[in-house]
Each structure stands twice: as structure tokens, then as C-alpha cells.
Amino acid sequence: MSLTLYSQWRATAPYRVRIGLALKGLDYAYEPVDLVAGAQHKPAYRAVNIQRLVPTLDLGDGTDVLTQSLAILEYLDEIHPEPALMPKDPMDRARVRAMAGIIACDIHPLNNMRVQRALEAMDVAAPRRAKWTERWIVDGFNTLEPMIAKYGQGFCFGDTPTIADCCLIPQIYSAARYKVELDAWPAIQAVGQRSKEHPAFIAALPENQPDAVS
Amino acid sequence: MSLTLYSQWRATAPYRVRIGLALKGLDYAYEPVDLVAGAQHKPAYRAVNIQRLVPTLDLGDGTDVLTQSLAILEYLDEIHPEPALMPKDPMDRARVRAMAGIIACDIHPLNNMRVQRALEAMDVAAPRRAKWTERWIVDGFNTLEPMIAKYGQGFCFGDTPTIADCCLIPQIYSAARYKVELDAWPAIQAVGQRSKEHPAFIAALPENQPDAVS
Numbered sequence: 133m134s135l136t137l138y139s140q141w142r143a144t145a146p147y148r149v150r151i152g153l154a155l156k157g158l159d160y161a162y163e164p165v166d167l168v169a170g171a172q173h174k175p176a177y178r179a180v181n182i183q184r185l186v187p188t189l190d191l192g193d194g195t196d197v198l199t200q201s202l203a204i205l206e207y208l209d210e211i212h213p214e215p216a217l218m219p220k221d222p223m224d225r226a227r228v229r230a231m232a233g234i235i236a237c238d239i240h241p242l243n244n245m246r247v248q249r250a251l252e253a254m255d256v257a258a259p260r261r262a263k264w265t266e267r268w269i270v271d272g273f274n275t276l277e278p279m280i281a282k283y284g285q286g287f288c289f290g291d292t293p294t295i296a297d298c299c300l301i302p303q304i305y306s307a308a309r310y311k312v313e314l315d316a317w318p319a320i321q322a323v324g325q326r327s328k329e330h331p332a333f334i335a336a337l338p339e340n341q342p343d344a345v346s
Numbered sequence: 347m348s349l350t351l352y353s354q355w356r357a358t359a360p361y362r363v364r365i366g367l368a369l370k371g372l373d374y375a376y377e378p379v380d381l382v383a384g385a386q387h388k389p390a391y392r393a394v395n396i397q398r399l400v401p402t403l404d405l406g407d408g409t410d411v412l413t414q415s416l417a418i419l420e421y422l423d424e425i426h427p428e429p430a431l432m433p434k435d436p437m438d439r440a441r442v443r444a445m446a447g448i449i450a451c452d453i454h455p456l457n458n459m460r461v462q463r464a465l466e467a468m469d470v471a472a473p474r475r476a477k478w479t480e481r482w483i484v485d486g487f488n489t490l491e492p493m494i495a496k497y498g499q500g501f502c503f504g505d506t507p508t509i510a511d512c513c514l515i516p517q518i519y520s521a522a523r524y525k526v527e528l529d530a531w532p533a534i535q536a537v538g539q540r541s542k543e544h545p546a547f548i549a550a551l552p553e554n555q556p557d558a559v560s
Contacts, residue, residue: 183448183489195437196496200451203443210436222424223409229417234397236447237414241455250481254465254474264464275397282410 134192135160138180140167141341142309144240144302145201146187150341151298152205154332156212160189164343167245185246202236205295217295228289231279231296235303239272243306265310269303273317276300280319286326293330301327305338348406349374352394354381355555356523358454358516359415360401364555365512366419368546370426374403378557381459399460416450419509431509442503445493445510449517453486457520479524483517487531490514494533500540507544515541519552 137153137160139146153160165171165186172184181188181199189198198204209217218225241247243265251261276288280300283289288296304324307314314321327333338344351367351374353360367374379385379400386398395402395413403412412418423431432439455461457479465475490502494514497503502510518538521528528535541547552558 182492183452183485185452196441198440198444200444200447202451203440203447206443207436207440210439222421225424226412226417226421227410229420230412230414233414233417233450237416237451237455238397238399241451242461247456250478251468254470254478256468256470260468264468267464271397278396 136163136190136192137161138163138165138177138186138188138190139341139343140165140186141344142305142338143167143186143244144306145185145236145244147302147305147336147338148201148236148298149187149189149204150336151293151301151333152208152217152295154335155215155217155293155298156208158208158212162342164341166343202232202295202299205298209295215292217293217298219289219294224289227279227283228294228296231276231288232299234272234275235296235299238275239268239303240306242268243310262310266312269307269310269312272303273307273314273320277317277319280323284319284323287323293327293332297323297327297333300324301333301336350377350404350406351375352377352379352391352400352402352404353555353557354379354400355558356519356552357381357400357458358520359399359450359458361516361519361550361552362415362450362512363401363403363418364550365507365515365547366422366431366509368549369429369431369507369512370422372422372426376556378555380557416446416509416513419512423509429506431507431512433503433508438503441493441497442508442510445490445502446513448486448489449510449513452489453482453517454520456482457524476524480526483521483524483526486517487521487528487534491531491533494537498533498537501537507541507546511537511541514538515547515550 137149139162165177171177178184187201189204198207218228248261280288285291287293288300300323349372351363353376379391385391392398394411401415403418412421432442462475494502499505501507502514514537
């Protein structure tokens with residue numbers, strides 16, 4: 133398979149998939165979508181993904197592209213089982229998926245660019261938007277912290293990266309962008325530190341992408 | 347296992363799990379959480395689920411409760427494989443999970459009660475909130491429609507219910523609450539019609555729950 137990932141350097145959903153691809157050691161072509169300039173709304177990208185969101189993963193084999201970061205990560209883990217991004221036990225898998233869901237359903241969708249712009253269009257001023265963004269991060273991280281403290285041993289669940297880490301590390305990056313300090317969440321902070329030494333997480337960093345703007 | 351589901355009759359995330367439990371033929375105790383009265387913020391429920399959201403599934407075996415509707419549905423499908431709520435092929439599974447993600451990540455989190463209240467607290471007036479709510483439903487349904495038209499044969503994917511249907515039917519219910527007509531989405535509408543004849547979907551209906559308010 134010749135993979136192509138449609139991505140934007142600091143959008144957190146494609147960042148999750150970059151981590152997953154790097155953990156699996158899979159090569160892929162990087163196709164930047166300039167979300168700030170509105171490239172996602174142009175016909176060229178709409179023809180790829182009518183939802184006009186990133187990521188999109190083209191498998192290069194003529195099948196329909198894959199969308200939705202969690203669906204893509206689970207697919208990659210099923211097709212390329214090693215190294216595993218999910219534990220084997222159903223209950224453990226439910227814990228990992230719950231952590232991923234807290235981020236992918238309850239934090240990120242409320243804070244991404246299309247939502248920030250929608251709030252702006254409803255005349256919600258910048259200070260209130262900042263409070264809004266912080267609120268969902270704080271709520272989500274307050275929920276994640278005891279789970280990671282209980283189930284994590286270096287990473288969110290156990291001592292190897294899972295889909296939960298693929299979600300958490302981009303969300304930590306987003307928290308820093310919005311100036312939310314991690315002091316209240318030592319377990320989350322520790323996973324963030326750990327990821328800094330891991331080559332797959334380093335390869336996936338926003339600043340290491342071809343479309344990064346310094 | 348003696349299952350207990352913490353639910354609220356018309357919240358769409360526990361509605362998804364009710365459908366899954368009914369499709370699997372699993373009995374459970376129903377524990378209502380009065381979200382309108384703020385019961386989710388009281389110590390009794392915080393002790394169950396610190397995220398203060400529904401659903402929570404207590405397996406009754408002393409293990410930590412399960413949270414996050416998609417994680418719970420995948421768990422139920424792994425523990426009770428028949429009838430299957432997921433196809434077997436990894437690519438097919440990715441399609442089902444993408445459909446579920448479009449609803450559970452890109453529509454519902456933007457429209458649920460805590461978000462409606464947060465918008466209200468930022469002085470976003472009712473007509474704008476209605477437009478906001480409609481926008482995410484329209485965006486999501488526009489994305490889902492061609493997928494269901496292509497992959498569905500009565501249900502979202504194929505001719506038996508999957509996790510995608512567990513998400514879609516509650517989202518159709520929510521669309522009706524917000525007066526979003528389904529005329530533009532015949533494939534979605536057809537799945538909604540089909541579910542009306544299915545006993546598991548009927549059992550899970552909001553109006554058939556013990557805490558329903560007429």
C-alpha cells in the first residue's frame with residue numbers, strides 16, 4: 133500500500149494519526165491541507181473528503197479513503213498488529229477507548245478551528261472563547277488524570293503507547309497553545325514528558341511537518 | 347453479570363448504549379440521572395462517574411464502571427459477539443467506526459445540554475443557538491448520507507444493525523427535537539424508518555424509559 137495522509141501540521145486529529153503511523157513504522161506521503169486559508173472548502177479537497185475535515189488517509193489501492201482519526205487508528209492496528217496500539221483484554225480495551233473518547237468526543241470537538249470560528253461569528257469575544265476552550269480541557273483532563281494514574285505505567289494505559297496516547301499527546305499540545313498549564317495533572321504531564329523521548333512521537337510533532345509555520 | 351445503566355431518557359449517548367444492550371438481549375437495571383435538575387453534579391453521581399456525564403455502565407462485578415458510549419458498545423460486542431454489532435473485515439469496521447465518529451465526535455458533542463447551557467451563559471441568544479445546533483447536524487448528515495447510501499442495505503452498513511445505527515437513531519431523535527427535517531437525506535431517513543419496526547430500537551426509545559416525561 134502507498135499511503136497518503138491529508139493533514140495540517142497543528143490540527144490535533146491528523147496529529148493522532150501521524151503518531152499511529154509512526155508507531156507502526158509505516159511510510160506515507162504527506163499532503164498538506166491549509167485549513168487557515170480554507171483549502172478544505174475548495175473543490176479539490178471536497179472531492180477527497182466531503183466532510184472538509186482532516187485527517188483523510190488514502191490507502192492508494194483504489195478503495196474509498198478512510199476518515200475519522202479513531203477509525204483510522206483502529207484500522208491500522210487491525211491490519212498491522214505489531215506493535216499493538218490496543219491491549220488484548222476487552223475490559224482493558226474499554227479503558228483505552230474511554231480515554232480516547234474523553235479527548236476525541238468531549239474535548240477536541242469543542243475547541244477546534246471550525247468551532248472557534250463559529251463562536252467568533254456569533255460575536256463571542258476572545259476572552260470568553262478562551263474561557264470556553266479552557267473549560268473543556270479542564271473538564272476532560274480532570275476526568276483523565278485519575279484514570280491514567282490508575283492504569284498508566286509511563287503511558288496512558290500500561291507501559292507502551294496505545295490509541296489513548298495517540299489522542300492525549302496532541303491534546304497536550306493543544307492545551308499549551310491555549311496556555312492551559314498542566315500542573316494540576318501530574319499523570320498527564322508525565323505521559324507528555326515520556327513522549328518527548330519516543331521517536332514516533334517526535335516524528336509526529338507539528339513542528340516536524342513539511343507545512344509547519346514557525 | 348448484573349448490569350446497571352446510568353441513563354437519562356432523552357440524552358442521546360445513553361440512548362446509544364440502550365440500543366446496544368437491547369440488540370444483545372442483555373437485561374440491566376435502569377438508574378435515572380436527572381440531568382435537567384443537575385443530579386449529575388451531586389456527590390452521589392460524581393462518585394459513580396467523575397466526568398458527570400451519562401452513560402455509565404456498572405458491570406456489577408466490582409470492577410470500575412465503564413464510561414463513554416462507543417467504548418461501552420465495543421466492549422459489549424467483544425464480550426457478547428452475537429448478534430455482531432461490527433462487521434468482520436477491518437475496512438468495513440473502519441467504515442462503521444467512521445460513521446459512528448461523525449455522530450459521536452462531530453455532531454453530538456456540539457449540541458448536548460452542557461454545551462447549550464454554556465452558549466446561553468455566554469449570552470448567545472436562542473435563535474443563534476438553534477442555528478448552531480442545526481449547522482452541526484446538517485454538516486454531519488451531509489457527510490453520512492452518501493456513506494449510508496453506498497454501504498447501507500436497510501441499516502447504516504449492510505442489512506443488520508451496527509454501532510453506527512446505535513449512534514444514528516438517537517441522532518435522528520435529536521434532530522427531530524431541534525426541528526431539523528430529514529428530507530435532504532433519504533438514506534438516513536430510511537434507516538430511521540427501518541428502526542421503527544425493530545424491537546431493540548423500540549425498547550430503547552426515550553419515551554419507553556422509566557424516567558420519561560411526557
